[in-house]
Amino acid sequence: MNSAGWSGLIPTRWMPTAGASSQSGCRWIRKPRAGRPCHFQTADDEQSKGRWSRPPQIISNGLRGFTLVEVLVALCIFAMAVVVLGASYLNVLISYETVSRGTQVNEDFAFARELVLREPDREKLEQGGEFETATGQRAAWSVEITSTTVPNVFNVAFTCQIDDPKRTEPDKVVQQFTVLRPTWVIDPAERDKLKADIKTRIYELQGKKLQ
Numbered sequence: 001m002n003s004a005g006w007s008g009l010i011p012t013r014w015m016p017t018a019g020a021s022s023q024s025g026c027r028w029i030r031k032p033r034a035g036r037p038c039h040f041q042t043a044d045d046e047q048s049k050g051r052w053s054r055p056p057q058i059i060s061n062g063l064r065g066f067t068l069v070e071v072l073v074a075l076c077i078f079a080m081a082v083v084v085l086g087a088s089y090l091n092v093l094i095s096y097e098t099v100s101r102g103t104q105v106n107e108d109f110a111f112a113r114e115l116v117l118r119e120p121d122r123e124k125l126e127q128g129g130e131f132e133t134a135t136g137q138r139a140a141w142s143v144e145i146t147s148t149t150v151p152n153v154f155n156v157a158f159t160c161q162i163d164d165p166k167r168t169e170p171d172k173v174v175q176q177f178t179v180l181r182p183t184w185v186i187d188p189a190e191r192d193k194l195k196a197d198i199k200t201r202i203y204e205l206q207g208k209k210l211q
Helices: 043-048 068-118 122-126 188-206
Strands: 009-014 025-030 129-132 138-147 153-163 171-180
Touching (some): 068 138, 068 153
Antiparallel strands (some): 009 025, 129 138
16 A cells, blocks of 8 residues: 555544453544544454454563462471471570579588588487578488597488479489598597507507507
């Protein structure tokens, strides 16, 4: 078609109806003769004639959202991380509480042992004793004192037990130690006999006779 043929054509724009694509189109039609109305073709006319061949297009701004699978995977990873971190935090708290409690219990045992070593009366020691700890618990201790072959030296079996209402079993410690305590002598005659026996053994080792 030459340029003269195109001179009788004018551009006409049409807009699609509801439910159609939002993309506008352009169609060239011949210029109507004088006295005849101008007919603008719409999207409905094109669709009714089967000329609506272009599929609807979605205008994208370049951004892409997450799919449902990606969201579920992210939630699973987050939940696993929360569980691991929570378990680690609880382990730290439990370890800290165990160490603190062990330190306090050892201090209570040391205090009870100090009471035994500072007591000059043997009969009172053999009766045992009780005291309240710094944390409000009840501690009970007892000793068993036996004489040795050395004068004024005794073997002590020390036992201390701390009852904790929060625990099913009490904390208990048993220790053995040897101390020099002249005030713990009950029978002076026995002490004198031990001294005489030691003196005799020393003279025998030196090859001397006891005077």
